[in-house]
Amino acid sequence: VSAVAAGQPVVALRIGELARRVGTTPRTIRYYEELGLLGASRGADAATPREAGRHRLYGPGDEERLREVMRLKDLLGVSLDELRTLVEAEDARALLRDEWHHGEPSTTRRRTILAELTTHLDHQLALLRRRRDELTKLESELVTKHERVRELQRELDDA
């Protein structure tokens, strides 16, 4: 298994630079890693796991993963424990995608894979839509108030 095959840190970021790019802190990244929310970080070799005490290195895939985790946490407002459930489902989805493309699944197996993907996506969408509806409702309340103020301003201008 070469470093290229393992693939990750072709452009390698250190933890401070990664944190700056995604808008968080090294402490948070280390904490998420400790909880297993991100894959284990790589070491200097880039193909083998990091030895304790050595610098962590991150590739584009790690950055994308971290952004996704932070976005879900921020937008859905879930605990890190719930977040782990979500990203585990994401990982399962990625495995299914992999089997679809690189395996030779039977037609029956293909149907099963698609059904599972659909279930997962429906679940995520339901969570998102509920939140979006709540936000939209609050927003329309504010817009109504805003319009009332505008109306009063016009009345003053007319007098």
Place this chain on the structure above:
Amino acid sequence: VSAVAAGQPVVALRIGELARRVGTTPRTIRYYEELGLLGASRGADAATPREAGRHRLYGPGDEERLREVMRLKDLLGVSLDELRTLVEAEDARALLRDEWHHGEPSTTRRRTILAELTTHLDHQLALLRRRRDELTKLESELVTKHERVRELQRELDDA
């Protein structure tokens, strides 16, 4: 000042019942009160502040306030300190409304009040819209994925 004029606990809720109705816990309500996010709770008299150690009582206004605070915290994902800033602005807005309706503000003063209301509402709306846009973007990404899965399902059905 009669209990009716002070107005609050006409239908008086105790903390457990209030918590159940709005979907939180007594501990959280006490904590918010301690931070000054809610007005000080009333006592048995309902017109005078609660004496230490006595039961808290809450009226419909308290319930509405608590719901609003929880909604802002949940949807905007802000800290309780930022939340305090937001609700203080809300309170200032309520005072301006009161002056508008029950005072005798001059036309110049009326214009100033409206301008301040507009500034506040614009600020809230900007926060909300950014969040809603992020949610909508994530949602459309999921919808795209969902459609791709549907497409693959149709291909399987046709074969």
Place this chain on the structure above:
DNA sequence: TTGCTCCTCACGTCACGTGAGGTGGC
């Protein structure tokens, strides 16, 4: 009076923030 809920400490937990003291090198 008996339960049930309430009260006030006060310690525990989650998700990090913030140094202390030391090592490493994209």
Place this chain on the structure above:
DNA sequence: TTGCTCCTCACGTCACGTGAGGTGGC
């Protein structure tokens, strides 16, 4: 070699959760 960033403890903080022990009464 000198800085700068990184490392690992480890304690602090925010926003509550969770008993302990006791009092109150929509």
